[in-house]
């Protein structure tokens with residue numbers, strides 16, 4: 001016969017009890033309260049239930065936290081797949097553009113242009129030039145497709161791949177928000193997932209000092225840069241955050257540092273505690289507002305996004321030091 | 335029909351509503367320590383409201399399958415002797431743990447109700463009731479697999495959700511199949527559709543045979 005969860009467990013050790021609840025099994029239930037009292041695990045059933053409940057709460061808490069943490073792998077795979085899908089769609093879109101420029105003498109380099117080509121093909125090749133729908137249909141007799149058909153087919157793949165990237169984005173947003181709610185709230189779920197991917201896991205992100213988080217993805221940012229989503233490959237992905245991009249170039253290093261500091265705290269809370277701390281967002285908003293208000297009275301132009309790049313993410317910034325918990329602890333206010 | 339001891343109709347804002355005594359768990363109104371058991375959010379609450387004889391009584395030992403965030407399980411724990419609350423999703427666990435923290439009778443278990451061997455070393459046999467609301471495919475199988483926890487005169491109180499089995503088939507046909515399957519291990523005592531409060535749900539009360 002199988003044994004109850006309490007077999008071999010010290011009565012006042014809820015952690016051992018929790019492990020026994022999580023890992024144990026039995027072929028059939030039994031009168032566990034009675035057997036536990038008989039075995040001396042508890043004086044009476046009242047005490048038995050109290051011990052059971054304490055161990056079960058601990059077991060459910062740790063098992064749920066572990067399960068949610070394991071979800072960081074899902075967010076990481078998904079954000080990588082999303083980036084791959086987007087990048088591939090853009091590369092193919094350029095190929096389509098080049099090809100169609102040679103045939104129809106028109107230009108357009110992005111997914112939007114592919115969508116336009118597909119629309120025209122669907123409409124039956126309205127324009128004099130342009131791919132025609134009948135040409136996209138697979139040829140029944142096995143003759144090779146026409147150039148128009150091949151081009152329209154490729155454009156259709158680009159559009160589909162782009163839609164797939166959107167679906168992956170939705171999944172990333174959902175998963176990142178569940179795995180790391182504070183990080184996702186501060187960074188935005190997609191940037192949050194990218195940081196998880198660059199660090200390898202929520203655990204390893206939670207253990208990184210904010211200075212490292214600030215430069216995470218410096219090389220990888222090349223792709224984002226090519227897509228126009230990042231200012232420069234020499235900066236980490238935190239530079240893609242709107243708070244950094246909307247800050248004047250001279251102050252961007254400070255904004256990135258302040259942001260990285262709060263993201264480091266958010267990742268630690270997500271990993272070690274798991275509850276939402278809306279106060280973090282308020283603190284970050286205030287920091288950024290202060291940084292953006294610095295220097296000129298206008299509060300930092302939003303038009304600065306397209307301005308020249310700041311060339312130093314390690315420029316001096318005396319009053320930011322409070323946001324840099326190099327030792328892994330939240331700053332005094334945290 | 336008699337309500338279990340610890341469940342009663344009380345007056346809230348001039349209306350008689352089902353209620354239990356305990357710490358509020360989901361923002362429900364509380365008057366004099368009694369909290370509203372919202373039948374719109376709880377299929378078991380809707381069963382009581384519909385006058386179904388569930389066979390539940392105060393100080394029962396209960397296995398609750400599909401506890402989610404504990405909305406219904408918390409009410410059951412308010413009147414029962416012990417409630418083993420099984421839920422396999424990690425996300426609602428925070429709320430369920432909060433409900434458990436406020437109730438000595440609530441034992442949360444993060445397990446899959448289709449695998450009773452993973453909690454049979456924790457949940458006792460001879461229970462008075464299995465309450466089931468798992469909204470998953472194979473609901474009859476879940477009930478059969480968990481029959482082993484029930485006393486001979488215990489009760490299965492289940493809310494079967496048609497859409498969880500098959501979204502394309504007629505609910506009536508789905509319920510017919512599910513009941514036929516249930517009868518392999520249970521004697522069905524009563525069934526009732528829970529529309530309109532819970533669309534396409536069938537309440538089932540049964541006892542082991």
Ligand SMILES: C[S@@+](CC[C@H](N)C(=O)[O-])C[C@H]1O[C@@H](n2cnc3c(N)ncnc32)[C@H](O)[C@@H]1O
Nearest residue numbers: 400402405406421422423446447467468469470
């Ligand atoms: C409709 S909800 C239950 C609502 C809850 N009974 C209440 O009234 O408060 C269904 C729940 O069953 C859970 N569930 C589905 N399949 C399950 C399974 N095989 N084992 C345990 N829980 C399951 C789902 O995760 C979900 O939380």
